[in-house]
Amino acid sequence: MGEVFVIVEHRLGEIRDITLEMLWKAGELGQGLSYKVTAVIIGHEVKSIAETISDRADKIIILDDERLKNFNADISKEIIAGLIEESRPTLTLIGNTSWGMELAPCLAVRAGLPLATDCIDIMIKDDKPTAQRQMYGGKIFSNVSFTPSAGYLLTIRSGVFPKDKIGDRQAQIVQKDLPPKDIPMRKDFIEFAETAAGDVDITQAELLISVGRGVGEEGNIPLIRELAEALNGLLSCSRPIVDKNWLPKYLQVGTSGKSVTPKVYIAVGISGAFQHLAGITGAGTVIAINKDPKAPIFRTADYGIIEDLFKIVPVLKEKVLEAKKG
Amino acid sequence: MDIVVCVKRVPLTEEVDLIVDEQKKGIKKEQLAFVLNDWDNYAIEEAIVLKEKHGGTVTAVTVGTEDDEEVLRRSLAMGADRAIRIEAGDMSRFDSLGVSRILCRVVKDLPFDLVFTGVLADDDYYGMVGMMMAEELGINHANMVTAIEIEDGKARTTSELEGGLSEVSLIELPALLTIQTGINEPRYVSILGIRKAAKKELKVMDLADLGLPDEELSPRTIIEEVFLPPETEGAQILTGDPDKIASDFVEILTRKGVME
Ligand SMILES: Cc1cc2nc3c(=O)[nH]c(=O)nc-3n(C[C@H](O)[C@H](O)[C@H](O)COP(=O)(O)OP(=O)(O)OC[C@H]3O[C@@H](n4cnc5c(N)ncnc54)[C@H](O)[C@@H]3O)c2cc1C
Numbered sequence: 001m002g003e004v005f006v007i008v009e010h011r012l013g014e015i016r017d018i019t020l021e022m023l024w025k026a027g028e029l030g031q032g033l034s035y036k037v038t039a040v041i042i043g044h045e046v047k048s049i050a051e052t053i054s055d056r057a058d059k060i061i062i063l064d065d066e067r068l069k070n071f072n073a074d075i076s077k078e079i080i081a082g083l084i085e086e087s088r089p090t091l092t093l094i095g096n097t098s099w100g101m102e103l104a105p106c107l108a109v110r111a112g113l114p115l116a117t118d119c120i121d122i123m124i125k126d127d128k129p130t131a132q133r134q135m136y137g138g139k140i141f142s143n144v145s146f147t148p149s150a151g152y153l154l155t156i157r158s159g160v161f162p163k164d165k166i167g168d169r170q171a172q173i174v175q176k177d178l179p180p181k182d183i184p185m186r187k188d189f190i191e192f193a194e195t196a197a198g199d200v201d202i203t204q205a206e207l208l209i210s211v212g213r214g215v216g217e218e219g220n221i222p223l224i225r226e227l228a229e230a231l232n233g234l235l236s237c238s239r240p241i242v243d244k245n246w247l248p249k250y251l252q253v254g255t256s257g258k259s260v261t262p263k264v265y266i267a268v269g270i271s272g273a274f275q276h277l278a279g280i281t282g283a284g285t286v287i288a289i290n291k292d293p294k295a296p297i298f299r300t301a302d303y304g305i306i307e308d309l310f311k312i313v314p315v316l317k318e319k320v321l322e323a324k325k326g
Numbered sequence: 327m328d329i330v331v332c333v334k335r336v337p338l339t340e341e342v343d344l345i346v347d348e349q350k351k352g353i354k355k356e357q358l359a360f361v362l363n364d365w366d367n368y369a370i371e372e373a374i375v376l377k378e379k380h381g382g383t384v385t386a387v388t389v390g391t392e393d394d395e396e397v398l399r400r401s402l403a404m405g406a407d408r409a410i411r412i413e414a415g416d417m418s419r420f421d422s423l424g425v426s427r428i429l430c431r432v433v434k435d436l437p438f439d440l441v442f443t444g445v446l447a448d449d450d451y452y453g454m455v456g457m458m459m460a461e462e463l464g465i466n467h468a469n470m471v472t473a474i475e476i477e478d479g480k481a482r483t484t485s486e487l488e489g490g491l492s493e494v495s496l497i498e499l500p501a502l503l504t505i506q507t508g509i510n511e512p513r514y515v516s517i518l519g520i521r522k523a524a525k526k527e528l529k530v531m532d533l534a535d536l537g538l539p540d541e542e543l544s545p546r547t548i549i550e551e552v553f554l555p556p557e558t559e560g561a562q563i564l565t566g567d568p569d570k571i572a573s574d575f576v577e578i579l580t581r582k583g584v585m586e
Contacts, residue, residue, distance in 0.1 A: 098488060140553070312572075
């Protein structure tokens, strides 16, 4: 019987959604192939985390130690490499998160296992996985396979699998100690830092008009702001606008920004990268304005306007003002 | 402070219809324009900023063809001191591990306190070369870095996590950092600047001379097939002249209750 390892991601005492999503996928693979699902929790005082997933895994391996309080990719790598050597799981799933993207490649080299990152689906045939991924900003999909190996590492994109429980499992809990070998600490955790709050809160807005890199230059932002003002909505943006310092970080929508839940979200000159879309899954209606008919945003938006924003936005603004007057 | 920055040239894919090649292993690139990967642009800038503050050298390295020298010239024009291209022939022979091993082989012989890569490259989106290098080199690392301060031979790094949260760490050098966009404001590069930088050293090394055994470079992660995104229902496109589109737009907003 094969086994799937799911490396549990948790932060500040809370399990992260990506963990539940990976457990769902592992559970789904397990049902078809009778794989055993094993969750691996590394941290300190993680009992409650183990409890939340005790009916989603067949086995939970816990490494609980004061020294594991803060995530450290090197230490996690050593621990997981040891566990993989011991149990030889067919698959090891890790979140394609900031922490996972640091851990997985190191682990691949350390354990000598092949890795595919940012996977959006996994197919298994004859105990060999094929992973589906995206390239070129989501304009191309690819299926990736591996040369035969004792095991395979995959990192999983957030938000592609359900967070639900699948199947009925009752986890056996296995406590392990930190390997006696001294793991050098060459990185000291100092603190968590949060983005400064601004004078507006886009997470509370009913209507957001969001500007992306398609706006071209900073001097064009007022064009979009005026549309937002005409509509009595708030202005938000994609990441490149913040990277360029054209708008403050607290207006950024997406994985590394805010998740928003407006009734209507209007994306102007935004391509629809998944890190952006991840921030608008809770939006009611999405309207995209983009001059590229192949822009990925049109795949998920409810309404699309395929136009040059410089041409269409002023017309939209006038029509809105007209409607509000009349 | 000696810094090595690994850079990559990637195609621009917005507003073009990408075409899958005959072998279904990649896309046709003949018609595409290429640029320095956005993340690497920030990485080069950060290296130069640190050099300006602390002294030292900046070396830009890429594995690729002669065409890829374009991004090295750009790096030199931004302020890198020298550049190295490793000629490795057909790049589709390698997976990320192979590329990271080639880079490591070259980086090992250079003086360095820091090695930078971008968080990921805009083309294949794997995001693993950097951290594989860190492990291969056996050096310390931090991922998705949005701020760096050098203090007493250590780097104080800010790593971006999700949802606006960051993590501050203190790490011993040498270290490999993957650089996230927004860490700085990359300087503008003029054509003249690129021309002037032509005087700087751009060394070409041949993969065959690096003495890397074939089996270390043979890919373990293999692209079976690439294809266009599966059809979705997609957005309902508003059509007609701008005035008609604008009327439909207002009508939708009214229906959704946001046109009070
Ligand atoms: C770890 C990580 C975290 C990230 N977090 C986030 C995040 O939280 N939020 C986020 O947004 N991104 C995030 N990103 C970046 C993300 O991958 C994309 O790079 C980014 O979302 C692209 O922004 P954009 O759509 O504005 O720009 P682009 O992708 O450059 O798209 C611009 C669009 O504008 C269109 N356009 C150009 N000119 C015009 C015109 N005149 N009229 C109409 N349309 C036009 C183009 O066709 C194109 O589709 C993250 C990336 C990483 C690696």
